[in-house]
Amino acid sequence: MTLDEIVSRLREFAAARDWERYHTPKNLVMALSGEVGELTALFQWLTPEESARALEDPDLAANVHDELADVVLYLLRLADVLGVDLLAAAEAKLDRNEHRFPVAGS
Amino acid sequence: MTLDEIVSRLREFAAARDWERYHTPKNLVMALSGEVGELTALFQWLTPEESARALEDPDLAANVHDELADVVLYLLRLADVLGVDLLAAAEAKLDRNEHRFPVAGS
Amino acid sequence: MTLDEIVSRLREFAAARDWERYHTPKNLVMALSGEVGELTALFQWLTPEESARALEDPDLAANVHDELADVVLYLLRLADVLGVDLLAAAEAKLDRNEHRFPVAGS
Amino acid sequence: MTLDEIVSRLREFAAARDWERYHTPKNLVMALSGEVGELTALFQWLTPEESARALEDPDLAANVHDELADVVLYLLRLADVLGVDLLAAAEAKLDRNEHRFPVAGS
Numbered sequence: 001m002t003l004d005e006i007v008s009r010l011r012e013f014a015a016a017r018d019w020e021r022y023h024t025p026k027n028l029v030m031a032l033s034g035e036v037g038e039l040t041a042l043f044q045w046l047t048p049e050e051s052a053r054a055l056e057d058p059d060l061a062a063n064v065h066d067e068l069a070d071v072v073l074y075l076l077r078l079a080d081v082l083g084v085d086l087l088a089a090a091e092a093k094l095d096r097n098e099h100r101f102p103v104a105g106s
Numbered sequence: 107m108t109l110d111e112i113v114s115r116l117r118e119f120a121a122a123r124d125w126e127r128y129h130t131p132k133n134l135v136m137a138l139s140g141e142v143g144e145l146t147a148l149f150q151w152l153t154p155e156e157s158a159r160a161l162e163d164p165d166l167a168a169n170v171h172d173e174l175a176d177v178v179l180y181l182l183r184l185a186d187v188l189g190v191d192l193l194a195a196a197e198a199k200l201d202r203n204e205h206r207f208p209v210a211g212s
Numbered sequence: 213m214t215l216d217e218i219v220s221r222l223r224e225f226a227a228a229r230d231w232e233r234y235h236t237p238k239n240l241v242m243a244l245s246g247e248v249g250e251l252t253a254l255f256q257w258l259t260p261e262e263s264a265r266a267l268e269d270p271d272l273a274a275n276v277h278d279e280l281a282d283v284v285l286y287l288l289r290l291a292d293v294l295g296v297d298l299l300a301a302a303e304a305k306l307d308r309n310e311h312r313f314p315v316a317g318s
Numbered sequence: 319m320t321l322d323e324i325v326s327r328l329r330e331f332a333a334a335r336d337w338e339r340y341h342t343p344k345n346l347v348m349a350l351s352g353e354v355g356e357l358t359a360l361f362q363w364l365t366p367e368e369s370a371r372a373l374e375d376p377d378l379a380a381n382v383h384d385e386l387a388d389v390v391l392y393l394l395r396l397a398d399v400l401g402v403d404l405l406a407a408a409e410a411k412l413d414r415n416e417h418r419f420p421v422a423g424s
Contacts, residue, residue: 143355
């Protein structure tokens with residue numbers, strides 16, 4: 001599925017369950033934050049080196065996939081409800097970051 | 107830009123600045139979490155109704171775009187470093203959610 | 213128990229389980245952040261008005277107590293490991309806030 | 319100042335500025351989460367070893383004190399608005415944790 005197809009499916013998912021009234025930006029920011037908290041908990045006791053090998057452990061890998069999915073789903077839903085084009089915002093920020101942090105010697 | 111193009115550009119951005127050594131999954135989860143914290147702060151004193159009109163205020167709209175961009179950039183970088191296909195993970199989770207929360211009467 | 217007694221008990225708890233090596237400030241910040249994420253999830257779909265009555269629901273009240281406890285325990289442990297006097301830091305910040313946000317007409 | 323004195327001062331601070339209407343549990347959880355995000359950002363690129371020496375850098379130490387203060391102030395205000403006795407909740411949780419994670423050989 002493309003990003004746009006996932007966004008459409010999230011819209012239909014919310015509409016079919018009458019959950020649109022819960023999906024205010026304020027609530028969705030909290031939901032996103034809660035899911036990032038769950039993702040954080042998976043990495044909290046790992047060393048940086050262990051974190052780089054997290055996907056080698058099948059149970060941890062499944063949890064990481066699951067939490068990353070929750071994070072991206074709430075992020076896409078939030079951007080959709082706000083009417084923000086997430087990829088355009090990301091590209092504009094990358095442009096700014098490249099000016100803000102010039103490469104040494106370039 | 108497509109999602110894949112943004113991921114590639116983030117790779118080049120980190121490599122050109124010798125920042126790859128900082129981009130462990132553990133560190134990137136923290137960076138993602140910090141940016142979600144900044145996004146949260148933009149909405150914390152708004153009512154749910156005000157949050158739905160956040161983009162009508164030009165200053166707030168610019169900040170929301172900026173923080174959403176930071177969140178998606180760190181999320182894409184994290185998934186890339188881990189080797190996770192974010193859209194596939196999202197699709198698999200949507201499938202599970204549709205089974206977990208059946209539509210009433212369907 | 214006083215705050216200091218809880219801090220002491222957290223020290224003994226970690227030492228007895230040989231968990232001190234996990235309790236770096238970096239890891240404890242992540243643990244704190246994960247617990248705040250769980251607390252956030254309890255409030256994400258509530259209206260502000262419903263959130264003000266959260267303790268009237270016995271199940272929700274138990275969860276709120278539990279997550280608030282996790283948050284304060286990790287916060288106390290983090291401050292202890294860093295060597296920060298949390299109450300002194302709080303008092304200094306209150307002083308600054310009272311200058312930063314003067315009361316109208318005073 | 320004692321914990322109780324800080325809580326009283328926070329009450330007066332909010333009342334004097336007519337900010338009580340903003341201090342719903344939902345909003346305060348978001349404010350707490352935003353401050354934990356700022357604290358997280360201070361530690362995100364540090365190794366665990368560097369994080370243990372964070373207070374040796376005067377600028378970083380000042381920022382850590384400042385963010386820890388913000389976190390504890392919002393946590394105390396949140397517990398006060400909810401009517402939760404934070405230290406009693408912490409003690410009850412410590413009791414549960416000591417049963418949940420018995421010391422090996424004891």
